[in-house]
Amino acid sequence: MELPPLSVEQLSKLAASNVPPLQLYEILSQYETDACLISAGTGSLETGDGDPQVLSLFYSSFFFAHLLAKQLPEARALTQRMPETLRRQDPSLQNCLTLLRALWQTQHAQVYQILRRLPWPENLQPLVQRYESFFQDDTLIAISTSYEAIRPATAANYLGLDPQAAEQGDPAIIEKFTSCGWTWDAATQLLHPSPITIPPTDKPSSNGIRETMAMLGNRGS
Known part of the structure; x- marks a missing residue:
């Protein structure tokens, strides 16, 4: 199934949807070409041609999708693919870079401060809060x-x-x-501590991704 157009509305729905981490990552990865076109100024009106708000929310959401999928090196690589001017000037992406440094240096207290105290856009808040819970649970398992x-x-x-x-x-x-x-x-x-075990997470099927995209595309219509 074809992806719904890349837009602030679509990304906001996706951020609030509680899609499984790997599935979230897969869906957003399919939007990266569209984001590159928008950054280059060749996007269509439907995708929000040159709209920095779309790009900011996309790259911030994709960054958190990497973190939720436990892909820290890949998240670091993503920051290098972000449009340079946007990366240097956009508050959300600057927050992402600050968070990346804290995670890379395993500064746990700083990670929580960044997630809780820095200003994050309202439509990104569900992913920020979701990652805080994920990071807390993942850390608990590790120290156990x-x-x-x-x-x-x-x-x-x-x-x-x-x-x-x-x-x-x-x-x-x-x-x-x-x-x-x-x-x-x-x-x-x-x-x-006593070791904490969790069941393995199943990889998302292509059918599951298509169903999620269909749900997101129809929501609010």
Whole structure:
């Protein structure tokens, strides 16, 4: 099935649709040629010829699709394919570059600050919030297999929680970890992680992508 035209409306629908990560990536990857044409000033009126808002939302959305698909090196490569002037001047793309640096340097606390405090466009917010949850869950899984024991403040810092409250044994924060199978030793004031396993994610089928595109194309009509 043919993709609906690339537009702010279409990208906003896609961002809010909760499409599985790999499927989201596949759909947006098929729009990159259109984005290149728009950047070159050869897009049609239907695709928003030369519209920086379309380009900003496309590249920001595609960037987050890379992150949700755990393709950090590819996300870095994408930033090099963004139109240079837009990359240097657009606030959303500048935020993406700042986030990329924090992720590349594994600065967990900074990642949460960027996602929560920097100004993101409203129509991109669903992807920003979705990635925050994904990053938090993915980090929890990683540290669950990396530590035999960990201080509450350290664990909280990894997950974007309040380190000071965690260090004081805040029951609400401790419960976030014990509910995942971790154990809390009140005597030593240490958390003992337990490995967390998740089922493998199935790769999207071409039929699934076509169905999603059809749904997005019909939404709101």
